[in-house]
Amino acid sequence: MKEHIVIRTVSRGLIPFIQLFALYVVAHGDLSPGGGFQGGVIFGASVILYVLAFGMPEGRKRISEKMSDILTSTGVLIFAGIGVMCLFAGGAFLEYNALAIWSDHPEYAKHHASHLGIYGIEIGVGITVAAVMITIFFETAGHYDD
């Protein structure tokens, strides 16, 4: 166990910053290079680093199978849900400008509504991509005893 102590100590200190960076990349998708996919992959990579440093059973305790399955579907649900909300607001599917009718001054809020709609979509994509990366890694790298 002694040879793992460097990896474990460094990972323990570094993983929170990696996850924070992933959230930064998702949130600044409209100002700098980035967006949903890149942030989701970086978040998945941080969980994979945890599993590589501490072992697979310890990693499974942090993210159970049920949680990763639920998170995979939640992201797509958020994406399609925002599209359907635009339908309820009177526009076309995924027309974010129509979400402005629920604000106090609809004629000035179109810009802002589009901004918020795209934020919601990027968050949904980020959640799905992170969960899928974690799921694929756990499934391909586990079960050594077969």
Place this chain on the structure above:
Amino acid sequence: MIDLLLLFFLVVCALAAISIKDLLSCTIMLGAYSLVMAVVWMRLNAVDVAFTEASVGAGMSGILMIAALSRTKRGEAGGKNKRMFDFRNTLIFLVVVVTCGILIYGTMDMPDFGDKDAPAQTHVAKRYVEKGYEETAERNMVSAVLAGYRGYDTLGETTVIFTAGIAVILLLRRRKRR
């Protein structure tokens, strides 16, 4: 000059990744290939794509291949009496050369590299560049096109990666014994 050097690195990495017998070394050469590809895309000012390739190609693809290699064999079989220039390999090489010739013939009509009046730059991409910020409120034009103008394609892409996750679960997860 530096672009030529990077392209030369790319060709060398690709040739090494398909010729080495030890599959772990091939995976690492594939990771190096993805990294140099990301640098080439930075030189072509494609920053979003370079970001994605550096994280997905050099990171995720590499680790998935190493995980798959740990559950199968690490070395490629030498072959009983396979030689480099037997009939099958020569035929395949001829097919590849013919395809290469056809594709190069197809690029004869293309506009030059970096041409400002090429058809790719003057039809719908011009509208995306000029009116992107006022219609979608995104300064990053790639996000404006991805989530604003072509949001339906992004929904399809998210569904594709979701389906890949489901497929891997169905193929590899063991059912619990009741």
Place this chain on the structure above:
Amino acid sequence: MIEFVLGKYNYWIHILLMMIGFYAMIAKQNLIKKIIGMNIFQTAIFLFYISVGKIDGGTAPILWEGGGPYDNPLTHTLMLTGIVVSVSTTAVALAIVIKIYKAYGTIEEDELLEIIAAEVSEDGSSKI
């Protein structure tokens, strides 16, 4: 003639990369080598497409004050989708390779064909 070559030689290098991947996909016997060849092929296609969208003297497609001509953002977006589809395909292909190894014990194509031909001639059904 010389400026014809200078204007187009980078497309030819991209086609050379595509052909390296294409050759690996068809000619190699190991299944994982085929998947590596598929990855090289796909990445070279993205490189070809992105180099179509470059403008001389253009900058990255992010809006800022005083920015000159911007590169074409449409090519970047389409290739971003392509990269995500490429990693999905690679993941499912590797899962199938793991299942094949579990069922047959080998991942070389010629040995697999021999085993499957022997099984089919025995009883008319396969082992999966």
